[in-house]
Amino acid sequence: xxxxxxxxxxxDGAVRxxxxxxxxxxxxxxxxxxxxxxNGAADTAAVLAEHGAVRVLTHxxxxxxxYLVVPKVDxxxxxxxxxxPAAVLVPSSAEGKEIAARLAVRIGSGILxxxxxxxxxxxxxxxxxxxxxxxxxxxxxxSKGTPVITVKPNSAAVEAAPxxxxxxxxxxxxxxxxxxxxxxxxxxxESTGRPELTEAAIVVSGGRGxxxxxxxxxxxxxxxxxxxAVGASRAxxxxxxxxxxxxxxxxxxxxxxxxxxxxxxxxxxxHRAGMQTSKTIVAVNxxxxxxxxxxxxxxxxxxxxxxxxxxxxxxxTRKG
Amino acid sequence: MSLRIVVTVKHVPDATGDRHFxxxxxxxxxxxxxxxxxxxxxxxxxxxxxxxxxxxxxxxVLTVGPEDAxxxxxxxxxxxxxxxVHVEDDDLHGTDAIGxxxxxxxxxxxxxYDLVISGMASTDGTMGVLPALLAERxxxxxxxxxxxxxxxxxxxxxxxxxxxxxxxxxxxxxxxVSVTDQSGEARYPSFxxxxxxxxxxxxxxxxxxxxxxxxxVGLDGSWTKVDGATERPARTAGTIVKDEGxxxxxxxxxxxxxxxx
Ligand SMILES: Cc1cc2nc3c(=O)[nH]c(=O)nc-3n(C[C@H](O)[C@H](O)[C@H](O)COP(=O)(O)OP(=O)(O)OC[C@H]3O[C@@H](n4cnc5c(N)ncnc54)[C@H](O)[C@@H]3O)c2cc1C
Ligand SMILES: Nc1ncnc2c1ncn2[C@@H]1O[C@H](COP(=O)(O)O)[C@@H](O)[C@H]1O
Numbered sequence: 001x002x003x004x005x006x007x008x009x010x011x012d013g014a015v016r017x018x019x020x021x022x023x024x025x026x027x028x029x030x031x032x033x034x035x036x037x038x039n040g041a042a043d044t045a046a047v048l049a050e051h052g053a054v055r056v057l058t059h060x061x062x063x064x065x066x067y068l069v070v071p072k073v074d075x076x077x078x079x080x081x082x083x084x085p086a087a088v089l090v091p092s093s094a095e096g097k098e099i100a101a102r103l104a105v106r107i108g109s110g111i112l113x114x115x116x117x118x119x120x121x122x123x124x125x126x127x128x129x130x131x132x133x134x135x136x137x138x139x140x141x142x143s144k145g146t147p148v149i150t151v152k153p154n155s156a157a158v159e160a161a162p163x164x165x166x167x168x169x170x171x172x173x174x175x176x177x178x179x180x181x182x183x184x185x186x187x188x189x190e191s192t193g194r195p196e197l198t199e200a201a202i203v204v205s206g207g208r209g210x211x212x213x214x215x216x217x218x219x220x221x222x223x224x225x226x227x228x229a230v231g232a233s234r235a236x237x238x239x240x241x242x243x244x245x246x247x248x249x250x251x252x253x254x255x256x257x258x259x260x261x262x263x264x265x266x267x268x269x270x271h272r273a274g275m276q277t278s279k280t281i282v283a284v285n286x287x288x289x290x291x292x293x294x295x296x297x298x299x300x301x302x303x304x305x306x307x308x309x310x311x312x313x314x315x316x317t318r319k320g
Numbered sequence: 321m322s323l324r325i326v327v328t329v330k331h332v333p334d335a336t337g338d339r340h341f342x343x344x345x346x347x348x349x350x351x352x353x354x355x356x357x358x359x360x361x362x363x364x365x366x367x368x369x370x371x372x373x374x375x376x377x378x379x380x381v382l383t384v385g386p387e388d389a390x391x392x393x394x395x396x397x398x399x400x401x402x403x404x405v406h407v408e409d410d411d412l413h414g415t416d417a418i419g420x421x422x423x424x425x426x427x428x429x430x431x432x433y434d435l436v437i438s439g440m441a442s443t444d445g446t447m448g449v450l451p452a453l454l455a456e457r458x459x460x461x462x463x464x465x466x467x468x469x470x471x472x473x474x475x476x477x478x479x480x481x482x483x484x485x486x487x488x489x490x491x492x493x494x495x496x497v498s499v500t501d502q503s504g505e506a507r508y509p510s511f512x513x514x515x516x517x518x519x520x521x522x523x524x525x526x527x528x529x530x531x532x533x534x535x536x537v538g539l540d541g542s543w544t545k546v547d548g549a550t551e552r553p554a555r556t557a558g559t560i561v562k563d564e565g566x567x568x569x570x571x572x573x574x575x576x577x578x579x580x581x
Pocket of ligand 1: 232235247267287
């Protein structure tokens, strides 16, 4: 059976959820072979094996943390050359897309980014993508070389599928370009204890209607009652009320949770681009004409400072 | 020596318009007005600021696209860029990201450069991979997705706000940079700028000028194929209630019904 290369996104050995989703999709195309790089690479093997990786290729070197992107491209190319896979799947993070793109040029292959689904087809994998702020759904495939495809978080369920997951050391020779861009400093993000925005099953977002940084506590309280991540519109971020890392939309994160709750957000096209594929959409807005109401499964026309705290209280009561 | 900056800019259909695909499944550029991609305005702005800080610099704006794409160049020139290059050729219709990166890379080399500045993503294709592809093709460092950038003594420095950390980056020129919409508001063209832009040189190059074969680009030369595009069905109209004191409770009832509580 053909092998499918899966690039592992992990933090010091802790595998992030989108990689496990990729393993589910990879199994539709062949046998997943995972590639884990950098500090803690070998520690990823157990969980990858549990989710279907037949082999886990690992390599640790300081270059992965000290230089931008290229060392990882060199390693993925080395893995590609050892495995000769039927496809290469990479999580659709900003970095993942850059790694995938550079690999594609090197190996003379076409690239598809931001797939939301993947199936086997007669002429290779068929990807489902969204276009024009998710107003279109397209079916695309790679017509030259080995398909290189990046896949968005929440595109498939995480499934247990125990496999061997044999750890093998990958041999990597870094290219001249590898040390071109030096990382001279790194400030890790402080954890909020809430789920990762792109991975969360529920996202609760606030916009200009929240009217102040201190008022975001209203949004956070609702999020915490549901175990949700917190998002924000660009207007709220630009006003300095919430960090840019939490921005949802075209130039922020693209989310596709089971439930998206927008409060005080009008629903501009650039915001919709990042949340329109959410399964269930709920909005609270005092303007009945706000475009966000065109998207909702349930909408409340009202003041968020009345509606949201009442909702939070009711959830807490129901959850006991 | 003069710092040669090339800014890559794209002419895109207005995102607030009703965008569609044409019959051949390429982006329909006829039914919605085009404009300079807003995210590329940030690239032009940073180029202008870097040029201001340098002793001597020259900014060339570069686009690959059909006739109308000239409008994007004109806008960038009116913001303050010095000259423009338009790569235009009928055989380019339907070129994908990999093909576009080939054309841009050849044009950048022909123009001559120390620094390439791109936007973080185009507002129509939204792939956000072109800058990395350009760095790969040109064989120079990529310093991408910067929310802060500066150039001094032949070194480009910047801040990249990533998913798990904020990183300080550094590379020697020549290099490819891309900037995000966090890098600082783009200026509006002044009346003087608009008038001056009319006199600035716009060169046109075709595939032959760049020594690219027609079969390396275009729909047939693309390494990806779009097999189908369907308009997303309008979401079925949801329930909308007016808050009369119980809105939060009603919402909770809905969420409970959907098993979210
Ligand atoms: C290139 C580009 C990229 C962009 N990228 C993004 C992006 O990634 N993400 C993004 O979000 N935007 C993005 N934008 C901006 C986008 O166009 C909108 O300006 C932005 O989304 C508006 O945010 P908002 O809905 O919070 O604010 P507004 O549009 O001002 O809406 C605020 C809403 O709050 C409601 N409201 C006010 N007070 C209350 C109250 N007490 N209770 C209930 N409702 C209330 C109002 O009725 C209104 O509908 C981008 C724009 C451009 C040009
Ligand atoms: N046809 C084009 N002409 C000039 N620059 C482009 C073109 N397409 C993309 N770019 C540049 O590449 C960046 C990223 O685009 P993309 O990878 O298509 O999202 C844009 O912000 C532009 O700076």
